[in-house]
Amino acid sequence: MKTLKIANIPGDGIGKEVVPAATEILKTLSDIHGGLRFEFTSFPWSCEYYLEHGKMMPEDGLERLKDFDSIFLGAVGNLKLVPDHVSLWGLLIKIRREFEQVINIRPAKVIDGVRSPLLNPKDFDLIVVRENSEGEYSSVGGKIFQGEDEIAIQNAIFSRKGTERAMRYAFELAKKRRKHVTSATKSNGIFHSMPFWDHVFEEVSKDYPEINTDSQHIDALSAFFVTRPERFDVIVASNLFGDILTDLGAAIMGSVGIAPAANINVNGKFPSMFEPVHGSAPDIVGKGIANPIGQIWTAKMMLDHYGEEELGGILLNVIESVTRDGILTPDIGGKYTTKGVTDEINTRLKAIDKKGNNAEF
Amino acid sequence: MKTLKIANIPGDGIGKEVVPAATEILKTLSDIHGGLRFEFTSFPWSCEYYLEHGKMMPEDGLERLKDFDSIFLGAVGNLKLVPDHVSLWGLLIKIRREFEQVINIRPAKVIDGVRSPLLNPKDFDLIVVRENSEGEYSSVGGKIFQGEDEIAIQNAIFSRKGTERAMRYAFELAKKRRKHVTSATKSNGIFHSMPFWDHVFEEVSKDYPEINTDSQHIDALSAFFVTRPERFDVIVASNLFGDILTDLGAAIMGSVGIAPAANINVNGKFPSMFEPVHGSAPDIVGKGIANPIGQIWTAKMMLDHYGEEELGGILLNVIESVTRDGILTPDIGGKYTTKGVTDEINTRLKAIDKKGNNAEF
Numbered sequence: 001m002k003t004l005k006i007a008n009i010p011g012d013g014i015g016k017e018v019v020p021a022a023t024e025i026l027k028t029l030s031d032i033h034g035g036l037r038f039e040f041t042s043f044p045w046s047c048e049y050y051l052e053h054g055k056m057m058p059e060d061g062l063e064r065l066k067d068f069d070s071i072f073l074g075a076v077g078n079l080k081l082v083p084d085h086v087s088l089w090g091l092l093i094k095i096r097r098e099f100e101q102v103i104n105i106r107p108a109k110v111i112d113g114v115r116s117p118l119l120n121p122k123d124f125d126l127i128v129v130r131e132n133s134e135g136e137y138s139s140v141g142g143k144i145f146q147g148e149d150e151i152a153i154q155n156a157i158f159s160r161k162g163t164e165r166a167m168r169y170a171f172e173l174a175k176k177r178r179k180h181v182t183s184a185t186k187s188n189g190i191f192h193s194m195p196f197w198d199h200v201f202e203e204v205s206k207d208y209p210e211i212n213t214d215s216q217h218i219d220a221l222s223a224f225f226v227t228r229p230e231r232f233d234v235i236v237a238s239n240l241f242g243d244i245l246t247d248l249g250a251a252i253m254g255s256v257g258i259a260p261a262a263n264i265n266v267n268g269k270f271p272s273m274f275e276p277v278h279g280s281a282p283d284i285v286g287k288g289i290a291n292p293i294g295q296i297w298t299a300k301m302m303l304d305h306y307g308e309e310e311l312g313g314i315l316l317n318v319i320e321s322v323t324r325d326g327i328l329t330p331d332i333g334g335k336y337t338t339k340g341v342t343d344e345i346n347t348r349l350k351a352i353d354k355k356g357n358n359a360e361f
Numbered sequence: 362m363k364t365l366k367i368a369n370i371p372g373d374g375i376g377k378e379v380v381p382a383a384t385e386i387l388k389t390l391s392d393i394h395g396g397l398r399f400e401f402t403s404f405p406w407s408c409e410y411y412l413e414h415g416k417m418m419p420e421d422g423l424e425r426l427k428d429f430d431s432i433f434l435g436a437v438g439n440l441k442l443v444p445d446h447v448s449l450w451g452l453l454i455k456i457r458r459e460f461e462q463v464i465n466i467r468p469a470k471v472i473d474g475v476r477s478p479l480l481n482p483k484d485f486d487l488i489v490v491r492e493n494s495e496g497e498y499s500s501v502g503g504k505i506f507q508g509e510d511e512i513a514i515q516n517a518i519f520s521r522k523g524t525e526r527a528m529r530y531a532f533e534l535a536k537k538r539r540k541h542v543t544s545a546t547k548s549n550g551i552f553h554s555m556p557f558w559d560h561v562f563e564e565v566s567k568d569y570p571e572i573n574t575d576s577q578h579i580d581a582l583s584a585f586f587v588t589r590p591e592r593f594d595v596i597v598a599s600n601l602f603g604d605i606l607t608d609l610g611a612a613i614m615g616s617v618g619i620a621p622a623a624n625i626n627v628n629g630k631f632p633s634m635f636e637p638v639h640g641s642a643p644d645i646v647g648k649g650i651a652n653p654i655g656q657i658w659t660a661k662m663m664l665d666h667y668g669e670e671e672l673g674g675i676l677l678n679v680i681e682s683v684t685r686d687g688i689l690t691p692d693i694g695g696k697y698t699t700k701g702v703t704d705e706i707n708t709r710l711k712a713i714d715k716k717g718n719n720a721e722f
């Protein structure tokens with residue numbers, strides 16, 4: 001029996017609605033599997049927690065998370081209570097950084113039954129490898145002077161190590177896929193960091209002669225996501241560019257509500273964190289209509305991470321069977337609730353179990 | 362008789378094909394108008410020029426441009442000859458900066474006969490006001506250490522003055538439009554510059570109580586450009602975010618080949634520069650199929666800039682009549698050449714003239 005200790009952090013807004021939904025699904029999967037158990041512990045860290053305690057998590061928060069196998073996070077942020085940079089840097093970005101979750105992977109592909117906003121979406125299936133620990137997301141910088149002379153300076157820090165690591169991760173991934181890596185750059189406009197990025201990309205690519213490469217400026221690349229997403233396989237991007245591209249990727253899939261993601265600790269020293277692409281969605285909080293698929297698909301990425309790719313595959317098939325049958329939340333044009341969609345996925349998974357199809361595990 | 366002295370810089374690639382096309386159209390417009398004359402002087406500054414002279418423009422290049430009324434530029438960049446950051450910072454970005462063209466305005470709207478890649482493009486009509494002189498495009502920074510310890514540092518500089526100026530420009534523009542300004546931010550991830558940006562936005566917006574505002578993180582905003590472009594009126598964005606959003610805007614219009622832009626010098630000390638959104642497009646150079654509409658529509662923005670909005674309006678109507686009739690280059694699904702489309706626009710403009718419709722000028 002393999003037991004995975006999972007720290008649930010529902011966080012803010014719809015995070016509190018979709019994390020319980022996906023947790024339920026994970027429990028069912030554990031029953032199907034037979035040899036895999038999850039032990040969930042829930043942490044209330046969020047903007048509401050901040051109001052009470054003056055911080056997003058306790059002093060020893062990281063200490064308390066560190067021995068879990070993984071973190072399963074919903075969404076962080078509630079502008080009405082806490083400024084975004086305070087809430088995010090105090091929880092989400094802090095965990096990503098302190099736990100050396102240096103890679104963020106986010107697939108985007110066409111899902112049966114979910115209508116893309118594109119007129120003619122060819123069968124795209126891409127994955128963005130986002131550098132997740134440095135780059136444009138940096139606490140280095142500050143302000144100087146007052147009033148009309150005020151200047152804010154923001155440093156972006158690109159290390160050879162971090163840049164190369166993200167790129168190698170992308171190349172290794174491409175080996176198992178369609179053998180193409182696209183580098184997201186902006187070396188025509190961003191003077192120091194992006195020519196450096198290009199240089200490292202060129203060097204790393206020499207170690208992978210079997211992989212095709214190209215480089216696209218982020219402006220053109222964003223446009224290509226809309227006009228020709230099918231031309232991409234693996235895309236490697238800086239922290240900010242990866243952030244933008246993956247929301248775009250989610251949009252062309254049909255909704256940010258279905259897009260999954262994983263923050264990977266690659267050195268095995270700390271837990272990885274699984275959190276969907278979407279945010280806390282204040283506009284639909286409490287209505288019970290948040291799409292649970294992003295969080296559930298994110299659970300699949302957690303399964304994949306532990307080598308349970310077969311179980312993960314079954315889950316994704318069930319998700320697609322549900323969307324194909326039109327069991328959809330409002331964000332993708334349906335009338336179902338979070339609970340409605342979750343229950344349906346759950347029921348179908350249990351049916352697989354009862355048919356005895358779990359023999360294969 | 363009003364005479365405008367225009368410095369033509371065709372630049373690289375298809376810039377050399379579309380600038381002459383648009384210049385021809387401007388000459389025709391001058392005939393229609395009767396009271397407006399253009400005097401064009403052409404400068405060969407480009408990557409080829411660099412190969413010969415070791416720089417993108419002569420030492421006294423800016424001096425030679427400074428007394429023109431406007432600069433009419435095609436595109437800069439040819440990676441095969443010169444690294445992008447060298448060519449761009451040596452010509453395009455240099456002119457934007459030295460001539461204090463601190464605002465870049467770029468409209469994106471649905472054009473008759475040009476098919477958007479969106480399934481159901483509602484009638485969007487938005488305009489991005491891009492801060493054009495500072496922010497993420499900064500030459501401050503550099504590299505330190507060697508080999509695996511190497512680090513590149515890139516500074517982004519946001520001044521109160523520059524930020525506020527871009528925002529006020531956006532609010533003033535919104536007054537004449539649908540009275541809504543959206544701020545493109547990323548204050549949840551970019552720690553120093555973006556909270557500063559938000560703060561300035563909040564302050565400036567107080568001076569415009571009649572204008573509605575909202576703030577969107579760039580990742581979500583990029584997604585909204587694909588899913589709900591019709592919800593935007595004026596968007597104010599930093600240099601980099603404006604760059605990304607306007608390529609996206611061009612993509613949802615149907616092609617980057619039709620999107621116009623203007624780099625505005627707001628203090629009247631130096632010429633403004635009119636250049637389309639698209640680049641030098643090395644893949645189609647020399648084929649005679651570059652879409653001239655981006656450059657021709659950019660000429661319309663130049664006319665607007667000199668108060669010739671009526672003439673500009675006629676030009677845009679003719680452009681739309683041509684696309685409506687299916688006279689399109691391959692990038693927007695047609696079979697016409699650059700010359701074919703240009704000739705048609707020219708012929709229709711001349712017909713207006715002959716019918717005596719120029720009386721109104």
Ligand SMILES: CC(C)[C@H](C(=O)O)[C@@H](O)C(=O)O
Pocket residue numbers: 188189219437438449453454604638640
């Ligand atoms: C060529 C490049 C430097 C330029 C920019 O990033 O400003 C271009 O993309 C644009 O949008 O005008």
Ligand SMILES: CC(C)[C@H](C(=O)O)[C@@H](O)C(=O)O
Pocket residue numbers: 076077088092093243277279549550580
């Ligand atoms: C909430 C925010 C800080 C975060 C990010 O920018 O990384 C989010 O947009 C994401 O993509 O995970």
